[in-house]
Amino acid sequence: MISELVVIVVISFLLILVLAEYANMRRKLMVFRAQEGKIKHHALEQANKIVEDSRNKAIEILREAKVSSQDTQTKLEEEINNITNQQLNGYKKALDQITIAVESQVMDKVGERFAKVEEEIEQYKQKRMQEIDEQIFKVLQDTAQKVTGKLISPKDHLELVLQALQKAKREHVF
Amino acid sequence: MFSDFLSQTLLKEDVDLVLEELELLLGSFYGIGEKGIKFALENKIRKTTAETVKSASETEVRETKEQLENLSVVSLALAFEPSLLQLKTIVDWIRSNGVPDCVLDLRIDPKIIAGAIVSYKGKYKDLSFQTAYEQIPKLS
Numbered sequence: 001m002i003s004e005l006v007v008i009v010v011i012s013f014l015l016i017l018v019l020a021e022y023a024n025m026r027r028k029l030m031v032f033r034a035q036e037g038k039i040k041h042h043a044l045e046q047a048n049k050i051v052e053d054s055r056n057k058a059i060e061i062l063r064e065a066k067v068s069s070q071d072t073q074t075k076l077e078e079e080i081n082n083i084t085n086q087q088l089n090g091y092k093k094a095l096d097q098i099t100i101a102v103e104s105q106v107m108d109k110v111g112e113r114f115a116k117v118e119e120e121i122e123q124y125k126q127k128r129m130q131e132i133d134e135q136i137f138k139v140l141q142d143t144a145q146k147v148t149g150k151l152i153s154p155k156d157h158l159e160l161v162l163q164a165l166q167k168a169k170r171e172h173v174f
Numbered sequence: 175m176f177s178d179f180l181s182q183t184l185l186k187e188d189v190d191l192v193l194e195e196l197e198l199l200l201g202s203f204y205g206i207g208e209k210g211i212k213f214a215l216e217n218k219i220r221k222t223t224a225e226t227v228k229s230a231s232e233t234e235v236r237e238t239k240e241q242l243e244n245l246s247v248v249s250l251a252l253a254f255e256p257s258l259l260q261l262k263t264i265v266d267w268i269r270s271n272g273v274p275d276c277v278l279d280l281r282i283d284p285k286i287i288a289g290a291i292v293s294y295k296g297k298y299k300d301l302s303f304q305t306a307y308e309q310i311p312k313l314s
Contacts, residue, residue: 152288157254162267164290164301174248174272174294 175234176241178226184265186247186279195219196227196239203232241275249279249293253286253302 152160168174183189195218202214215224227235248268256264261278268276273294283291286302293299 152254154254154257154260157252157288158256158260158263160288160303161252161256161264161290165264165267165271165292167301168290168292168299169271171299173292173297173299174268174276 246276251281251291
């Protein structure tokens with residue numbers, strides 16, 4: 001009976017020890033869980049902060065990059081404008097020189113052609129004047145011939161023929 | 175007979191016609207009926223020609239034909255169309271002044287105005303007024 005009692009006491013003691021250990025472990029678990037939450041919360045905050053910082057940094061970089069790009073674009077445009085203006089000025093100058101040269105050549109050609117045309121016109125004018133003179137003379141001559149021929153009577157015609165025959169005889173035609 | 179023909183003909187074309195008639199007669203001397211000389215004289219040639227040759231022999235006709243063929247032809251260009259009388263005057267003048275057996279080869283050309291252009295045996299003389307007009311100096 002005693003032995004049983006001792007066994008019971010021992011078992012009870014052991015049970016108390018186990019329970020105490022259990023309580024202790026449970027308390028530690030609770031503390032641990034509490035710390036775990038804090039750590040997680042802290043870690044989350046840290047992560048959020050890192051993300052936020054990173055985002056801000058990225059935005060900043062992008063803004064700077066954009067500004068830099070705008071500056072570069074502006075400079076590039078200015079440079080292109082300068083080069084373009086220089087080239088344009090060069091082309092314009094060259095074009096002016098070519099134009100002046102071509103104009104000079106054209107004027108020379110026009111001058112030569114004009115002189116030639118003037119000469120041709122003068123020749124044509126002289127020729128036409130001569131033709132007109134000849135035509136006028138021919139008209140006058142024809143008119144005079146017709147008028148004279150019609151004004152001569154048959155009797156006078158015969159007389160003129162006989163005179164012509166006399167002259168022919170004198171010149172030994174027969 | 176030749177002198178008769180000569181007095182009747184003034185132009186070469188008249189002589190040519192007479193020569194055709196004489197040729198026709200020469201072919202009819204020995205014919206009979208419509209081919210005979212009588213028929214030819216009455217029907218195939220002009221009355222003036224028939225009258226001139228009616229009593230002639232073939233030999234006389236042949237000789238006359240030869241004489242007519244050998245007439246001297248004077249070419250003459252005139253400005254006007256002469257009457258028969260004027261033409262006879264011209265031909266008579268030429269016959270009396272160096273070409274007794276002449277007939278005219280006549281051409282009418284009003285452009286020559288007056289006077290004449292004469293051509294005979296290769297000799298040519300322009301005695302027209304046209305030449306005189308052309309020699310007037312130009313106005314210019």
